Amino acid sequence: MSEKMRAIIKPGQTPGFEMTLVDIPHPGPRDVLIQIKAMSICGTDLHIYAWDPWARERIRPPIIVGHEFCGTVVERGADVTEVEVGAYVSAESHITCGQCRQCRTGRRHLCQNTQIIGVDRDGCFAEYVVLPVENIWVNPPDMPLEIASLQENFGNAVHTAFAAEVATKNVLITGCGPVGLMAISVVKASGARTIFATDISSYRLDLARKMGADYALNVAEVDVVDFIMSHTNGEGVDVLMEMSGAAAAIDQGFRALADGGEVAMLGLPSAPIPFDLANHVIFKGATIHGIVGRRVWDTWYRIRSLLSSGAVDLSPIITHRYPMEQFEEAIQVMRSGQSGKIVLFPDAVPD
Amino acid sequence: MSEKMRAIIKPGQTPGFEMTLVDIPHPGPRDVLIQIKAMSICGTDLHIYAWDPWARERIRPPIIVGHEFCGTVVERGADVTEVEVGAYVSAESHITCGQCRQCRTGRRHLCQNTQIIGVDRDGCFAEYVVLPVENIWVNPPDMPLEIASLQENFGNAVHTAFAAEVATKNVLITGCGPVGLMAISVVKASGARTIFATDISSYRLDLARKMGADYALNVAEVDVVDFIMSHTNGEGVDVLMEMSGAAAAIDQGFRALADGGEVAMLGLPSAPIPFDLANHVIFKGATIHGIVGRRVWDTWYRIRSLLSSGAVDLSPIITHRYPMEQFEEAIQVMRSGQSGKIVLFPDAVPD
Amino acid sequence: MSEKMRAIIKPGQTPGFEMTLVDIPHPGPRDVLIQIKAMSICGTDLHIYAWDPWARERIRPPIIVGHEFCGTVVERGADVTEVEVGAYVSAESHITCGQCRQCRTGRRHLCQNTQIIGVDRDGCFAEYVVLPVENIWVNPPDMPLEIASLQENFGNAVHTAFAAEVATKNVLITGCGPVGLMAISVVKASGARTIFATDISSYRLDLARKMGADYALNVAEVDVVDFIMSHTNGEGVDVLMEMSGAAAAIDQGFRALADGGEVAMLGLPSAPIPFDLANHVIFKGATIHGIVGRRVWDTWYRIRSLLSSGAVDLSPIITHRYPMEQFEEAIQVMRSGQSGKIVLFPDAVPD
């Protein structure tokens, strides 16, 4: 093993990333060293690239970015017995303390001391990454690299989609970014009756249809609330999954929600927004679930089930593949909005 | 039975109520006629009295006001067999259609065609009221009149308090109006560990202590979030019950909420408010329940249990009693904020 | 309308049914009179036909039998406004009191005073039936008669299948009678990962495969527990749906259940059976749901969703159709075990 590796880093307090050579990290006694086989780009990476207010507040450069990946365990710490060298793995990107009340009551995703790789410590857009063995998930051997890399992000969709019962119910998904698209496929596989999806991009709405949306509605062209009411016997949707973080979509979603309906919210508004608690929540008798991260490991077991059984096929949303060297082009395509998920490979793109 | 009765009415589209003589109503085939024994004043009645924007939008005068009461069945319609003449009763004030999806799936409190007595049709601030037998609740014979009258309103508190599990948990109740005060007693009886209550009125905070609050905090004097954090080992409260409808209290309540906590919201903001969905709901992994009305009859069975067993004693919050004739004085005391619940009696106040 | 109608009755305290002419019943003020268009035979009807110990205990002949049907409203009582004459309807067969605690808390299926049509009062194997309007369910106009007739029985399957979450989970259904077969289709439509079904009849196991079972196992030929363990990574199934009432199947099902699994039990053992509570329930940390009837109307809304969306197709299990006159032949085929559901028509079998 060479002592240096290529890595995509946030070098300083300005927009952009760069690729550079850094030391290959060494695993501690309860860590494993993983050789990266594929890595995928998340919206969070774009925030860090753009150096927006959230990034400025949170990120301490220089740092290796990236948190979605798959790879092979090449070395393990002295006290690791749970995972073999050679194992084909992905990872939960939230490193948790194990000591707070949330960690100790089955809610690691709400850990009071979470460190996210690629955000709070070095990430996976590199040839190698070190992670605690508690964060390692062994993949089925026949899972394609690019699918395995997507699982962390798919987990956001799965966590959201299972926050409310959808079988036999009408569901609205507001926002058809990659997580919204993946959520469509999950609620489809879970027996939702009619799936409405909304976005402002016709590119994304085409993908929404491919992932199983019955109606993919462009909010610029259709009165979404009217459309939904007229297609649900005037009742509205039973379940809203909010994936956009946009105030207008949130308002629209709640107006289209049936009285007594359930809402799972994942999309992050960048600031407080005017919200009609009386009409959207209280008079409606609505239940709202805030969703963050993935349930560890409940969500991952569901991921395995959905992908292994073929109930969900994520391949339609992987629209671009690049060698890691072309990360700049990948980032720009992603920023254009004309993409689904983009996967990078350390070397050549596999056939 | 005389043909006329005294009634407190909203006579027209201006502030105020008046007492007048009106015809005693006749029950239809599935209705009962009830002679009123006690009636209690709700915040909703004050809105109608004041003729505020909500009232102007909703109320069509002339109408008999009032929706909290107890009384005796004196006549029943031809097709009524469920309740005897002479029965001592209170009533669910929401008259529901029985035909909408919500009614047909055990969620009458979310009926799409609800009519509330004293709001959408004649109410109970009178000597008699007619109600569908489906809305009648038979009281235990030994229940005091003034307590029996409070049950409808107590039901709001009970519905809210049972929206989240409170046993062994820390609970914050924001807003110590009558419903907040009653909710304190319910969560106390249900095994809450520490109960924090907030308000801006020292009069109400004194009542909060009487009803069982461990800490009754004046938001003008105490930094509520700091206080709660320092009294919960830095964890915050597990459950928030929002009874104020005030933007500042809502914000404060969510900031004091532990990650993964639950919120039941009953207080109605009068307009959309700025709300920090990212930090209050999503990152927090919170669950929010919008609460309206009472579950029919689940909430009423809980009411019976809490009052009959002595687990809850509502008498401390009944601060004033008047003969019906003095309704104007009662309304003014209620508007002053220097009261708990106020009960009116058709004739003399009983000993 | 003629004053007499043909009806299949249990004439007396001996095995068998007969067809005879009886008076067409008259609806009371809250009843409707329905002209029957299709009727389907249930296992319960076979018990009554055979005059087994349960039937002797429960049935008071003479009585018109049958409780599954669809038809058209031809007359309505004076106080009925909810349903139009001419409406195409089916019905909840359990007539409930509306007054017991279970009825008053959204659990009509557990009514303390239930009367079942065709069991406790005249049923629907006739040209007409009278039912309270509270029991009427309006069908979509394009639903085939034979499917509409099945809905009451399908509701047992739906109620059972929704007692536990099945999406992404492995499920075992023990017993492939009609309700077990229909349950297979529901858990399939709801995203179950792998569906195991067991029976002793190869005829029924063939139907199980058609309805969506991944593995339809003959317990006479396969060691079911071993098979399931080897096909679930040694974990067992997450959910057991017990539809057989057979002691051996129940024992097998619990042994194949993963620790922490969920069980929905619908099949009725005819007597107490030896049951290993320590190993099957307590050490396993299992949760068991006893299932009876249908949730009114929650289950019926799910029925509508599953059938209208095409998520479930019940037609493969309708194996025989007869004119009502040939009820004796229909009963004998049903008793042979070589059938799925059998539908009778008042006159000729429709094309």
Added chain:
Amino acid sequence: MSEKMRAIIKPGQTPGFEMTLVDIPHPGPRDVLIQIKAMSICGTDLHIYAWDPWARERIRPPIIVGHEFCGTVVERGADVTEVEVGAYVSAESHITCGQCRQCRTGRRHLCQNTQIIGVDRDGCFAEYVVLPVENIWVNPPDMPLEIASLQENFGNAVHTAFAAEVATKNVLITGCGPVGLMAISVVKASGARTIFATDISSYRLDLARKMGADYALNVAEVDVVDFIMSHTNGEGVDVLMEMSGAAAAIDQGFRALADGGEVAMLGLPSAPIPFDLANHVIFKGATIHGIVGRRVWDTWYRIRSLLSSGAVDLSPIITHRYPMEQFEEAIQVMRSGQSGKIVLFPDAVPD
């Protein structure tokens, strides 16, 4: 620290225990060494003492027995940072693998590879015990030793009591051994309306009254089902907590259960028993929860809340205290049935 310690052991494959000197164990890298301050005797210890069929099957002597205790951390392994030397601790007695699906989905109490101290590996009836740091629970500094020692066993009661909602509900607890007695106090603290408790020992029924039972019924003297029906308006109890493992009590409990009721079962029948699934579970629409161990750490947080707030006072059930040397007398008293919990101390009994 001396190199030998006193320990109560199961020396061989015959009834009885003996006290002997053994080596003080050494902690591994993730273990802590605890000096025992108090230890309490559980029914399981009596089974091992008696060398009954379960014990013969499970126990491999020689082994130090005991699994309930409190003590002080005196040494910690090289990789332990979570707990300080000097910490006052108790412990979860189930040592779990962390790798099975149950462990990885927040259900450590159902670990597929559980080792229980004092059963599968050396226990705590000794001057010292070694445990993995993952099993350590830090006690409040002011908690009395004898109460701290009881927490593991109290956790069984807490786990059972929180399996079903009890606030405003009528509850029956069948079996007033220590866990049943503690469960009474928990459901009392959680707002149960009326608590019925049954046993065959008047000694235990006296303790049941002290712990908060409204009615403590001797099954030899009272027709329990009749009594409960006549004290619940003919409805039966909403919740059954089965703590006896006795077939007659189980049958009685289910007969006293209201339709739609919930059952939590902890008591272990020693063999399969005849069980009326049709009438007790299916027609009743009952839900049954099998309970084993404690939820880690959810149950322990509840324990802390209940004891720290004073909501539960366990002191009435501690009926005997002995120095460890008198373990034989303690065991005999416990076997007599004339005791609640018995606590042993390594040296003199504290004042």
